[in-house]
Amino acid sequence: MVFWPIAALFGLVGGWNVTQLLVYALAGLLACAWLRELGLPRGPALAGGLAFAIAPYRVEQSVGHLLGPISVLLPLALWAFERARRENKWWLVLSGAALASIPLSGQVHLALGAIPFFLAYALVREWRLWPHALGCVAAAAGAGILVRQTVIVRSTQAGGRTLDEVSIYSARWSDFVTRHVDHGRSEQFVFLGWVTPLVALVGVVLLVRTRRYGIAALLGLGALVPILLALGTKLPLYSVLWHALPPFRFPRVPERLLPIACLCIAALVAFAVARTRALAVVVVAIAVLFVDLHARVYGKSAADTSNAAYAALSDAPRGRLLELPVFDPSVHYGSTYLWYDTSALRQRPGGYSTTAPKIGKSTAQRLERLNCGDWSGDTGAVLRRLGVKWIAFHRGLFVNNTAVPDTTYFAWRGLVRHGWSAREASGVVWLVALGRGPPQQLPEPDRNGAYFCQGWYGSRASGGRFMSETHAPFWIHGGGTLRLFFAPSPLSRRFTVDGTPQRGPVLRLGRADWHLITVDVPRLVPHGHKRVGLLLRGLLVG
Template identity: 30%
Template sequence: MERDLTGRRRRARELLLLALGAVALAVLMHWPLALHLGDHVAKDLGDPLAQAWQVAWGGHALTAQPLHLFDANQFYPYPDTLAFSDALLGYAPAGLIGNGPRAAVARYDVLYLLAYALAFAGAYLLARELGAPPAAAFLAGAAFAYSPWRLEQAGHLHVISSGGIPLALALLVRGYRDDRSGPRPWVVLAGWAVATWQLTLGWTLGLQLAYLLLALALVLLLRGWRPPRPTWAATAAGVVLFAGIGLAIGRVYLRVAELFPSARRGPEVVAAYSGSPLEFLAAGRDSLVWSGATAPLRENLNAVAEQALFPGLVIVALAAFGAWRGPWPRPLRLGLLAGALVTAVLALGYADADLRFLFPYGWLSVLPGWEAIRTPGRLMTLTTLALALLAAAGAQRLAARPGAGWRWAPVALTALVLVEGSAFSLDGGRLSGPPNPAAPRAPAGLAAATPPLLQLPIEAEDNRRYLLWSTAGFPRMVNGRSSTNPPAFLALRTRAAGFPDAASVARLRALGVRTVVLHRARLAGTSWAGWRGRPWRGLGISRELRDGVVLYRIPPRRR
């Protein structure tokens, strides 16, 4: 009894130190972002702005329209527009804290740091469950959370938010283990709950986790393993929860795919984001160690953020040693090695759409759900996890070698992993932190616009800003951000180039748009740069000059 109590206290202390250490490391690796929460945006002014809006919308919808979470204020007047991309619904409760664009950016920055912390903690706990001591598990956490591959994914919160995968696996391993303490049904249920939460963050990783769990279950069942009887009810409840939430969310995405067939990624689209094995040698542009050395390889990539797949030299070398000489059971090491190799091959996609069935990913893509995935390279999430665990096994073996100095091998190797995965840069001999640009501020005149809105210019870079600014009240607007743009939106974007003219005004009035907003600071080089000379009288609209914007008000047609 006393021994059990001591063990629980030791476990609680380890978990507390892990949580504090994971957060501290995330803050350090992205310094000085923590000093500018709400004022600066992690990584860049692209997708992070739209994803800050997504989280804010989730919180708004939970209170304002909980039965219509996906009917967001973008792409008016279409329904289910939150499902035009990974929705990050799992972060919706965070959206209940604070209001407006500054709160949205601060919330995003905090979630960004916590995503890295959870990835580190999840991999640490999984390595511990598989037999790694704390120092080796620390290396596994660092290798998974800060692999050089993740540097180019830093602008995609739905991709870096991968910590639920190893955490769910760690809980399931612990819950199903029939050791001296016996199986733990509540831990099993917690594992399935975490897996379900990971699924709600988006299909990009949720689909990978679903098929990983299915594959692991099949392998274990074929090897004769059966869940301990005390966990049957928890297993059934967990599977029902995971499948039920997945099907409920999937129905919304299927509705979108039926309305817009382009939501199903065709072979040509997937091929454009696929590549050759040389992608595994291409590091991200922000890599402190490898950016310059691998620049020639990046020049041949169609999309660097999706195709730079370098997992890290230290991680790969340690993983190879761990697979060969690691102290873990041989079937486990071989299974992790096979998982790393299979997912790495799948991450390459297929180079030729017409010959796709000659590539392994071509066969994977015919399974349910994969037609929604555009970027095969994000399967590197699972590759990196397997490599990180094998690297922990390798570090554990090195630490067990005779000689006092070898005990510190995991610590030294972890430091190398962190340096290799760092986005710091050397500028004139001075070390600078990762890029965290200042958040754009909305012009004051925007608050006077009456929704529904059309904001101009209407390019992707502009629309992301408008979404962030729309967190002040969430006005409905024609603008939106997605890789699946409705055809009518694309047609309207073309027609709006002539605004204000009779054709564009008539179309906007028919849509129900009440205000067209011209952002004067962003008009240079666009068709609206000469807005002062464009006639508008006689079109049945009015024009107002406000702080930073021009408002064209379109009253409804008189009946």
């Protein structure tokens, strides 16, 4: 509702940037307004509003997530509650709407902390309004249940997340004092500043000294608990919560509650600054906050607003679009394709959503083999059933991508061998369709190596490669025979060479060329914290 009118005026890219700036201003103003309702002078309240607006975690979660912008609803709910205390109870309607909007926006994990925090805040600030606050909580809880029943329960996340998944995204203690953003671990960027937390501790001490025990405990715990939970499985506490409270089994990123800590730290900073009314102290505090909370999160990138392949697609005959490489719906690289959907609107079997329907995940898993030029199992018929007439071949997404091996050459080789050709190939994205077109060439990889596709993990240096899926292909160049060496396993196995079944483990390759080898097992078996198939220890051509 906020973005689309702005986008109509400034365009999608400019509109998003303007919206981001407006949300930062709104975050600071709402936090400042709430602190003013708590009786703080204008200067300290401004300092607190600034600390919340530019909190590094909130900023990071505004770059590629909605968590940062949506977190402004928490100070809005608290401000409206304070207005209800002072003026009219109808202000609680705004509190309830703000709280309910958190899960409705998709930020269900934040709601898990925001709802009990608001309830505790209401008890501390005005226990006589507690029944009304319960109404706000009921509205938010109802919104969360609605999201669960309409979106989550039929999605790939209906069964929740494992603790192993949580451990991948768990922060380390050092992350809280690390200003540098490691874009490979952006979810674990939880920098709180170096001076700001110390000033917040001063705020706690000052509140206790003035006998404001309730607000001191609330803000102190509101900062501490999300910080501890951000450590995820690195502390036993999270495992206990995961087993005891079913809602905690669904989020995979334990840092999602940190906006609450950011707001509490900002409030404590404001109380510390309010210890003196000197204007100079406020000015210095604001300057220190700008320096202490600075982190290089944003970067400039081209929006690719005039992509030739998608421009050609917009005028092309009807038909569904598949984009290669194919990603699991939970992998964020799939969001790249959503951008191009704004210029060439087509139905597509892929995309990005952490709550994608189960059929979306199984379809992606079936089509992922195209990333490696593996058309086994009559994948061409699968594309026909899906109504795919066009393929956007994103060569750049194969390069230096941990989510997919760099198998661009083999993916293109598979397309060409099954009758697909490029209709527009002037850029890094090629538009591909069935039928003859101008020939396109890609550099051939080194013939001395084997190239493993999705379905394998590990390396020879680590003792071999495990199958991570029941179907695992790889490419190798050579002729004659190929012998595969597997670790002992009771699993039965099936092999194909270029689509032709063979008994194995000695396979006939035929003439010297690139050959696609597939290995299939009926199921995966437990191995440590993973489920795996066979362990390939080595291979020998000749």
